[in-house]
Amino acid sequence: MTDMVEATGVADVRELDEVIIRFAGDSGDGMQLTGDRFTNASALFGNDLSTLPEYPAEIRAPAGTLAGVSAFQVHISNYDITTPGDAPDVLVAMNPAALRSDLHTLVPGGTLIVNKDTFDERNLAKAGYDHSPLDGDELAGYSVIEVAMTSITKDACKDLGVKPRDADRSKNFFALGLLSWMYSRPVEPTLDWIDSKFAGKDLVIGANKAAFNAGHAYGETTELGAQRVIVNAASLSPGTYTNINGNMALSWGLVAASQLSGLPLYLGSYPITPATDILHELSKHKAFGVTTFQAEDEIAAVGAAIGASYGGSLAVTTTSGPGLALKGEAMGLAVSLELPLVVVNIQRGGPSTGLPTKTEAADLMMAMYGRHGESPMPIVAARTPSDCFDTAIEAARIALTYNTPVLLLSDGYLANGSEPWLLPEVEDLEPIVVKHATEFNQTNEDGDGVFWPYLRDENLVRPIALPGTPDLMHRIGGLEKEDGSGNVSYDPENHERMVHLRDRRIASIPVPDVVIEGDEDADLLVVGWGSTWGAITGAVRRVRTSGRKVASVHLTHLYPLPANLGDVLRSYERVLVPELNLGQLVRILRAEYLVDAEPLSKMRGQPFTAGEIQHAIGERLVALEGDRS
Amino acid sequence: MTDVLDPGTEMDLGPVPETTRADWSSDQEVRWCPGCGDYSILSAMQMLMPELGARREKTVFISGIGCAARFPYYMDTYGVHTIHGRAPAVATGLAMARPDLDVWVIGGDGDMLSIGGNHLIHALRRNINLNILLFNNQIYGLTKGQFSPTSQKGKVTKSSPVGLVSRPFNPISVALGAEATFVARTHDMDRRHMQEVFRRAYEHEGSAFVEVLQNCNIFNDGVFASITKKDVREDMLIDLQHGKPILFGSEKQFGVTRGPEGVVIVEVAEVGIEHILVHDETIRNPSTAFSLSRLAKTPATPTPVGVFRAIDSGEYSTSVAAQIREVQAQLGKGDLAELLRSQPTWKV
Numbered sequence: 013m014t015d016m017v018e019a020t021g022v023a024d025v026r027e028l029d030e031v032i033i034r035f036a037g038d039s040g041d042g043m044q045l046t047g048d049r050f051t052n053a054s055a056l057f058g059n060d061l062s063t064l065p066e067y068p069a070e071i072r073a074p075a076g077t078l079a080g081v082s083a084f085q086v087h088i089s090n091y092d093i094t095t096p097g098d099a100p101d102v103l104v105a106m107n108p109a110a111l112r113s114d115l116h117t118l119v120p121g122g123t124l125i126v127n128k129d130t131f132d133e134r135n136l137a138k139a140g141y142d143h144s145p146l147d148g149d150e151l152a153g154y155s156v157i158e159v160a161m162t163s164i165t166k167d168a169c170k171d172l173g174v175k176p177r178d179a180d181r182s183k184n185f186f187a188l189g190l191l192s193w194m195y196s197r198p199v200e201p202t203l204d205w206i207d208s209k210f211a212g213k214d215l216v217i218g219a220n221k222a223a224f225n226a227g228h229a230y231g232e233t234t235e236l237g238a239q240r241v242i243v244n245a246a247s248l249s250p251g252t253y254t255n256i257n258g259n260m261a262l263s264w265g266l267v268a269a270s271q272l273s274g275l276p277l278y279l280g281s282y283p284i285t286p287a288t289d290i291l292h293e294l295s296k297h298k299a300f301g302v303t304t305f306q307a308e309d310e311i312a313a314v315g316a317a318i319g320a321s322y323g324g325s326l327a328v329t330t331t332s333g334p335g336l337a338l339k340g341e342a343m344g345l346a347v348s349l350e351l352p353l354v355v356v357n358i359q360r361g362g363p364s365t366g367l368p369t370k371t372e373a374a375d376l377m378m379a380m381y382g383r384h385g386e387s388p389m390p391i392v393a394a395r396t397p398s399d400c401f402d403t404a405i406e407a408a409r410i411a412l413t414y415n416t417p418v419l420l421l422s423d424g425y426l427a428n429g430s431e432p433w434l435l436p437e438v439e440d441l442e443p444i445v446v447k448h449a450t451e452f453n454q455t456n457e458d459g460d461g462v463f464w465p466y467l468r469d470e471n472l473v474r475p476i477a478l479p480g481t482p483d484l485m486h487r488i489g490g491l492e493k494e495d496g497s498g499n500v501s502y503d504p505e506n507h508e509r510m511v512h513l514r515d516r517r518i519a520s521i522p523v524p525d526v527v528i529e530g531d532e533d534a535d536l537l538v539v540g541w542g543s544t545w546g547a548i549t550g551a552v553r554r555v556r557t558s559g560r561k562v563a564s565v566h567l568t569h570l571y572p573l574p575a576n577l578g579d580v581l582r583s584y585e586r587v588l589v590p591e592l593n594l595g596q597l598v599r600i601l602r603a604e605y606l607v608d609a610e611p612l613s614k615m616r617g618q619p620f621t622a623g624e625i626q627h628a629i630g631e632r633l634v635a636l637e638g639d640r641s
Numbered sequence: 642m643t644d645v646l647d648p649g650t651e652m653d654l655g656p657v658p659e660t661t662r663a664d665w666s667s668d669q670e671v672r673w674c675p676g677c678g679d680y681s682i683l684s685a686m687q688m689l690m691p692e693l694g695a696r697r698e699k700t701v702f703i704s705g706i707g708c709a710a711r712f713p714y715y716m717d718t719y720g721v722h723t724i725h726g727r728a729p730a731v732a733t734g735l736a737m738a739r740p741d742l743d744v745w746v747i748g749g750d751g752d753m754l755s756i757g758g759n760h761l762i763h764a765l766r767r768n769i770n771l772n773i774l775l776f777n778n779q780i781y782g783l784t785k786g787q788f789s790p791t792s793q794k795g796k797v798t799k800s801s802p803v804g805l806v807s808r809p810f811n812p813i814s815v816a817l818g819a820e821a822t823f824v825a826r827t828h829d830m831d832r833r834h835m836q837e838v839f840r841r842a843y844e845h846e847g848s849a850f851v852e853v854l855q856n857c858n859i860f861n862d863g864v865f866a867s868i869t870k871k872d873v874r875e876d877m878l879i880d881l882q883h884g885k886p887i888l889f890g891s892e893k894q895f896g897v898t899r900g901p902e903g904v905v906i907v908e909v910a911e912v913g914i915e916h917i918l919v920h921d922e923t924i925r926n927p928s929t930a931f932s933l934s935r936l937a938k939t940p941a942t943p944t945p946v947g948v949f950r951a952i953d954s955g956e957y958s959t960s961v962a963a964q965i966r967e968v969q970a971q972l973g974k975g976d977l978a979e980l981l982r983s984q985p986t987w988k989v
């Protein structure tokens with residue numbers, strides 16, 4: 013890597029441990045793509061990283077308006093990081109609206125790079141400015157770099173025969189080229205990517221490359237030399253890495269579970285943000301024998317998955333909050349039928365359509381209790397984008413081992429955010445053992461062999477005989493069943509027994525103990541679930557680095573809860589539970605363990621920053637010290 | 642890594658054994674009201690099965706909720722009594738996962754045309770291999786007598802004490818509107834007719850939709866009596882026969898011909914036999930069949946029964962499976978380690 017820096021002949025490249033860059037522009041400006049490419053180049057360069065794409069709910073909100081701003085934040089570092097960063101060090105604002113909506117995120121004194129060509133009267137007015145902020149001194153607190161990105165890009169494309177209006181669309185590659193120079197990113201991955209992405213469209217390839225090179229050259233040839241920075245590769249554990257987002261990892265985890273169990277994967281789904289990418293991704297993997305079914309609605313999607321499960325597939329249905337609400341009755345059926353099923357909920361801002369493209373984690377109560385009757389379901393939640401892979405396998409393992417529907421919770425932040433992932437060796441993944449019944453398991457009064465579909469084993473798991481199995485024909489359904497025979501039964505005692513059996517069989521599924529991170533002897537424990545892991549872990553590290561004590565535990569299994577959790581909770585004086593909801597886990601913990609756990613809520617469509625949790629921890633630690641003095 | 646198998650394909654079952662009605666009857670006590678039309682549908686099915694040469698273990702009955710939907714419990718086959726309206730959806734997943742099975746879907750008029758109407762039309766649109774039997778009694782039986790989406794306008798029920806305001810769905814028209822590839826009607830008073838129609842449905846590749854006019858003797862007794870009773874049948878049921886002129890009446894004195902607003906009933910003597918419509922199930926354009934489905938405005942006028950439409954068209958689950966096989970033939974079976982490395986990677 014040092015080679016490259018020397019090759020440019022620039023002596024004064026500053027070395028930084030980390031940098032947070034935020035690309036912001038109009039939805040039509042290609043900011044997600046720009047951020048994504050910068051991220052991939054950084055991943056290949058060897059940085060640790062974490063990303064936060066943020067885009068509006070409308071496909072094309074009115075151009076140039078605040079509502080149309082799309083942003084992509086990426087945190088790159090030379091050490092192990094867990095979040096996309098508290099506040100960007102660099103903000104790239106492609107138009108006045110982006111500046112106006114995102115300037116507040118920039119750290120004081122941070123670098124602001126603006127496309128000054130867009131700061132004309134019309135765009136300023138659309139962003140609600142009555143004058144250009146570039147003229148006054150309101151940006152005095154930042155290091156402002158004004159670049160005429162549009163005109164330089166058009167100039168660079170002039171000789172290629174690209175129409176000026178088309179050239180305008182390549183200006184994001186100018187920004188990418190400039191940032192790639194400033195942060196000493198390798199250029200080849202981006203140029204190669206342009207070639208493959210736009211294969212067959214030579215003019216587009218030409219324009220994008222010209223824009224990218226112009227941006228890179230702009231950095232090199234202007235006084236920006238002093239701004240050049242390098243964030244060296246992180247010392248990550250050895251192995252092969254790829255940059256992965258949560259939905260891709262989740263999809264691959266499901267494919268892996270199919271391979272591990274030997275059951276064909278069946279996905280029933282209905283498009284909904286931010287879960288749709290899983291349907292897209294799995295639809296590509298027919299080579300793995302994956303069947304995807306885009307149903308007429310979410311109820312049909314889960315219904316079809318139940319049908320496929322009954323037929324012997326590894327059945328999955330994927331959705332987001334509103335869709336999960338529709339699946340409620342069918343999940344109850346799966347509970348009653350005791351069929352394996354993975355229900356994936358990529359949470360988003362609610363209620364109702366809410367904030368469809370923004371993250372939130374307020375479906376925990378619905379996951380726990382959102383079905384009629386006593387209908388317990390195991391719940392697992394992923395903690396990072398790459399962890400979605402393991403969590404998907406875990407959900408499938410529980411479903412297939414215990415013949416039960418399982419809820420897998422992820423959220424918009426994990427779904428779209430990405431991080432480097434140390435690829436597992438396929439041989440190390442544990443097989444999922446599935447056994448279907450092929451023989452009678454009971455004798456009737458006449459001494460003949462019969463099959464009883466609800467005759468449970470020592471784990472209270474019922475046998476499943478797939479249709480097609482000779483002699484084991486039987487009927488199952490949503491009506492209450494007689495314990496053992498599975499025949500319809502309205503007997504009150506039997507019903508009470510069955511309710512308890514269903515409850516017990518799920519409650520007794522073994523899950524791993526929670527592991528305490530940080531100081532076991534601290535006074536304060538932070539408890540997290542889902543995507544708060546990154547921010548909590550970052551915050552706990554900072555607090556401990558500052559010499560104070562704090563501990564954290566993170567829950568992958570939300571139902572059943574780890575057996576040691578109660579003892580762990582009770583051994584701390586204070587328990588803080590950060591959640592992207594009004595305090596749902598905290599209610600469960602209080603009800604379950606009678607501990608005085610305290611919520612920390614955030615409901616802004618964005619994940620916690622480590623700083624926010626660090627601050628909350630700090631306040632509690634001060635209070636605890638105050639109590640003692 | 643285990644080899645991913647197609648469930649259902651690995652067992653060698655040998656030749657289809659001879660069976661009798663008893664083999665297809667489960668040990669469960671049938672719990673419909675005495676006199677309910679569902680009994681005769683059940684026995685027609687149980688008696689037909691041995692003739693079809695079907696395998697019990699390869700036969701699955703999927704139902705929704707309602708009186709009709711209890712049907713699977715009484716068949717000694719595989720079966721799932723699902724939730725209200727969703728049987729076509731569950732059956733779709735099963736048929737996609739297991740093309741080796743014969744999947745029957747059973748439901749009432751409320752089940753399949755009200756709460757489950759969407760699933761029904763989409764199953765028909767896809768043309769997936771399901772035999773869908775809708776037991777139409779023009780009432781909600783299990784919930785004790787509310788109007789259903791097939792109840793006639795003006796109908797007095799518990800939930801329409803001064804008469805129903807809305808007009809009904811005609812199940813055959815709905816199915817034809819969804820361009821179902823097999824559409825037929827039969828009724829609970831004629832076992833032979835039911836069996837013939839069920840057999841045709843069974844043999845059809847794709848979604849087969851059958852409306853079975855069924856008497857609910859408790860909440861809607863006799864709604865179809867004026868057309869299905871033995872002594873009126875000749876005059877009131879128009880038996881559609883492929884390739885034959887559409888005639889009915891004791892002397893075959895009535896027939897169906899095309900009029901300016903669709904098909905109409907005429908006296909053969911008046912128009913001449915050459916002007917009587919010859920029934921053709923295989924016309925791809927569903928318009929004539931649709932027009933036939935509109936012939937009877939109420940169950941008090943002559944009503945066509947039999948097969949309205951039976952056309953060949955690509956079956957859904959086979960096409961889905963074929964896409965998977967084609968991709969596997971092109972790319973080989975997927976390799977997980979390769980998948981994980983399919984995006985840019987780097988080594989540390």
Ligand SMILES: Cc1ncc(C[n+]2csc(CCOP(=O)(O)OP(=O)(O)O)c2C)c(N)n1
Pocket residue numbers: 341706707708709710725748749750751752753776778780781782783784789
């Ligand atoms: C989600 C849901 N809503 C309502 C019901 C109550 N319900 C059960 S059966 C039924 C209607 C039955 O009518 P139909 O489908 O015509 O069947 P029939 O009983 O007439 O055979 C209703 C409304 C239910 N079981 N589930």
Ligand code: SF4
Pocket residue numbers: 672673674676677678679708709778782783856857858859860
């Ligand atoms: S209520 Fe009607 S449909 Fe239901 S079982 Fe009784 S007679 Fe049959």
Ligand SMILES: [Mg+2]
Pocket residue numbers: 707749750751776777778779780781782789
């Ligand atoms: Mg009914």
